[in-house]
Amino acid sequence: MLAIRAARLFDGDGADPVERPVVLVEGGRIAAVLPGAEPPSGAEFVDLGDATMLPGLVDSHLHLAFDASADPVGSLAARDDDEVLATMRSAARLALSAGITTVRDLGDRGYLALKLRDELAGDPAAGPQILAAGPPITTVRGHCWFLGGGTPPGEIRAAVREHASRGVDVIKLMATGGEMTEGTASHVAQFDVADLRAAVDEAHRHGLPVTAHAHGRDGIANAVAAGVDMIEHGTFMTADGAATEPALLESIAAAGIPIGATVAHTPVPGAPPPPRVAMMIPLLIAVFRNVRAAGIPLICSTDAGIGPMSPHDSLPRGPAQLSGLLGIPPVEALRAVTSLPARACGLGDTKGRVAPGYDADLLAVAGDPLTDPAALTTVSAVFRAGVRVR
Ligand SMILES: [Zn+2]
Structure with a gap:
């Protein structure tokens, strides 16, 4: 004892x-x-x-396979699986040393996060508990296609079944484009509602929760209509800004779907955010204020790995940023990195x-x-x- x-x-x-x-x-x-x-x-x-x-803190959205360099995609492409696994091990150790004891990896290459999960299960002191999605499910040449190909329309059930047979803990769907993938756009939806619904249905048949990467309004609306369990980012980005839609916020709140705001970051001295991001910040603050005011559970996570401002130990900075920017009480910001993400990750009885x-x-x-x-x-x-x- x-x-x-x-x-x-x-x-x-x-x-x-x-x-x-x-x-x-x-x-x-x-x-x-x-x-x-x-x-x-x-x-x-x-x-x-x-x-x-x-x-111990719970980071419900990170990428152990991305190395938080200025070009995480190129850097990943240049390394073989053993090299990637080695950096994933150190990323996991870095998270743990910051007090992040549970992480959910929402996109790897070749199911490497599952490999690391199983490796660490026998040696808890070597890293956080890992939940892993494997490669995200995306459209052909869609957001993050380079992590494991794309899924043509009508084939999404098979993709979910493949992920389930590999032993994933969660299904990650890309319901919109994203900033890091050329040829996609954050405000543009990927997959139609029928495809997303088929994916959710298949995942739930396997007892797996589904979380959807969704920035733009259409992708968010599609994901909600499809019955996903959580939304990642939830920025309501448009072609040139960001703005919430009250009716959609109401339906997200009514469905009890949490939004994971990937806002925790580590400022890099001498490297201000790119102009598009800087322009967006006040708009995103307004978006997340509205999300919270609508009664939607707001979770704080990192998307760690995707750039120099997102090393894998960034989560502890999130509550101060959330509390400062949105004016929310510290206790609420602390729940957003502990009990709330634990519950959203299906670990409400053991973590957080x-x-x-x-x-x-x-x-x-x-x-x-x-x-x-x-x-x-x-x-x-x-x-x-x-x-x-x-
Ligand atoms: Zn991500």
């Missing part, structure tokens, strides 16, 4: 911190959370001092909370992120399945 004490605890949900908690860990899981108690005699005791304990029965994936930081979410980057300890890794 391990007993961990800190000055306070955010349990992944409650707005009031638990004062001077002792968290008991046994067999990799949390056995008890005892406010203001002394550690039981006989337990190994770790006193973290003036730190705040919280659940510090409570009895949950995995002992824990982060401790100096200061109090409930008053200042920027404190999330001042890591003082990380535990994965009860093992201290930092």
Whole structure:
């Protein structure tokens, strides 16, 4: 039995911190959370001092195979699978050392993230728990086609079945184009509703959740009509801007579909965002304010790997950015990187909370992120399945 004490605890949900908690860990899981108690005699005791304990963070959208360089696509194409696996291992370690104890890989090449997932399953201290989508399902020459080809109209069920037979944890559909793929555009829809619906139906028959990459209004509307479980990005981008549509927000809220805002990033000194992105920022702030006001669960994730501002340890910066830009309370921003993404990833019973029965994936930081979410980057300890890794 391990007993961990800190000055306070955010349990992944409650707005009031638990004062001077002792968290008991046994067999990799949390056995008890005892406010203001002394550690039981006989337990190994770790006193973290003036730190705040919280659940290990959950990044519901990243790409371990992209190397966060200025040209992640070219760099991936230039490396063979063993080389890519090696950088994926270090990306996973980097995430874990920042307190990100669960990651969902939403697009790899050749199912390499599943390989790494299975490798790390036997050695939890070597990386976060990985959920993996394999190569994203996209149209012929559609967004990210270079990760594993494209699916012609009418063949999407077979693509989902292939992914299921490989053992993926989630199906990732590209419902619009994207910024990094030449010949596609973020505001333009990919696949029609019938194809997307067939994919969702097939995925659900295999017990797999579906999340859809969707920027533009049409792709978002198609994904909602098809019954996806989550939307990635959800920026409502148009050809030259971004703007929400109230009726569509209402139907997303009514369906309870969370939107994963891939907004957590690590600023690169001396490298301001490209003009198109800079122009877009105030518009996107308005979009996510409207998303939140509509009652849609807003999750904070990274899309880590896709560029220099997105190294794989970016997520802890997200809550301060979300809270600062959208003016939301810190506790809500903290839920957006813990309990909310855990639930959206189907891990609501094991991850994202510090409570009895949950995995002992824990982060401790100096200061109090409930008053200042920027404190999330001042890591003082990380535990994965009860093992201290930092
Ligand atoms: Zn992505």
